[in-house]
Amino acid sequence: MKRLLHVWAKHEKYVNVVLFAAAVVYPLIFTRQYLINVGILCLVYVLLSLSLNVLTGYMGITGLGWAGFFGIGAYTAAILSTKAGWNFILTFLAAMAVTGMFGLLIGMPTRKLSGRYVAIVTMAFCEICRALETNMDWLTRGSRGIPNIPRLELFGMKFNKQAQYYLILFLVLLAVIVMGRIVNSRIGRGVLAVKDDDIAASAMGVNPFSYKVMIFGVAASLAGLAGAFYAHYIGFIDPSNFTFDQSTIIISMTIMGGLGNPMGSVLGAVTLTVLPEILRPLMDVRQIVYGVMLIIMMIVRPQGILGGFNLKHIRQQDSVHKEVRNE
């Protein structure tokens, strides 16, 4: 097991390239609409799970109501495209901006509240969002939902299933790159320091509050992006897509996959999207299987399957050992 980790660390780049290549060829090999749809759904959840990982894995704040942000992104895109006829590129950007703003707002209570209370704030936020989506009839059409959201198209060309798949794959790639850059920077160090010990971080010149708020904004805007894509892809949204159950699914993916590791989110999202599909014949028992699995996970490996280690650190440590051996 440990060996494997070192090998992975050493060849991380290649592993990433191979995984990405596999994702690229997937819709070329599995051309059935159903399988491509499952692939797209996986990637939407990967993006959601990644976005939550930014907040929960790196910043250490548990986001319990993540579907709230997913919903804001989806509604923003749906409303702007159906009422104002905006192209998807604009609705994506708008969704990110609007959701990011809500992220900053929900980050505000971190000034006074500690982690677990903030988690409850996010949970309440999700419920409020759903209530607003249901009741602001003039804007959201309430529980009737918004139908006929324009499909993704560029210069008059409609995206076919494969093109839609590649678009969400591209968004995921972008998110992974952005996350990587943030983590390996001054900002990323500040985030980790605040997570580890906000008093010491503050004594070393980091403003913990502004970091928490900023990361809330970044994470939320990525969730909003996932929502915007989803709205255009599925064509119809209503408040029942963005419930607390949905939030539970997202956080399960993030935590089970591994906190603080983008690959963890990929693993978590893909497993928990594909598994229910496979277990579909089991119907009701499926929920139980699902629940039991999660409980076992939390006991055996609370930091998640791919959580709790840092490949860069492993690589650095190995390089020093090698130097020492060579001398």
Added chain:
Amino acid sequence: MSNEVILRAKQVTQRFGGLCAVHNADLEVRKHEIVGIIGPNGAGKSTLFNNITGMYKPTEGQIYFHDMDITGKTPYEITKLGMARTFQNIRLFPTMTVLENVMLGVHSKTKANLLDVIFKTKRAKKEEEETLKKAEEILKLTGLYEARYNYATSLPYGYQRHLEFSRALASSPELLLFDEPAAGMNERETKELSDFIFKLRDMGYSILLIEHDMKLVMSICDRIYVLDHGEVIANGEPEEVRNNPDVIEAYLGKEE
């Protein structure tokens, strides 16, 4: 030695509910001075440190850094102005490596924002290189370079203290505040520590330290403040303080 006062606490009082942890404390540190704060456990030394560094806003009184009133400023603002501290119970960042801990110390002197980082701007790249170089230099100075990729809290206790010094130095402070730097060190390590502190002074830093080890304090400090029950009961050069009857009664008498 210049006479320029860089830190001044004026009539600082800190109450916690009914408890008065610090009472009307006056204190000064001049440029290139090594100043000690001594006093029995619970005398209010760490609390005064917390007041100076912005962890607690004093109930009454003012703190000046140079001529600027910094009372009520936040720790990160104060660090940026040029003060850096260590903690009595070491507070390192456990999920970060030794190197990253020190790189974090440079935080207050760097500027790259979120967009710089996402778009990898020239400024961000240059700053990151400089940060790395600076951190490595400091680690060479403090003897931790070989361990740079280890996790901070995997170091032996003594080295963890060195890492805290390193992290503090990384913020390019003018004034260093050490809270019981020799705690848990053996005689040899304490000797090394005093050499290190002298070296820091020669490099141009001013130092305010809290210490229990009398030998250390008496041998390295230019001036000493004695705190008892939150009050400054004496201050002066080591010799004066050592012979002050109040001090002997309050502190040294009990110790020896």
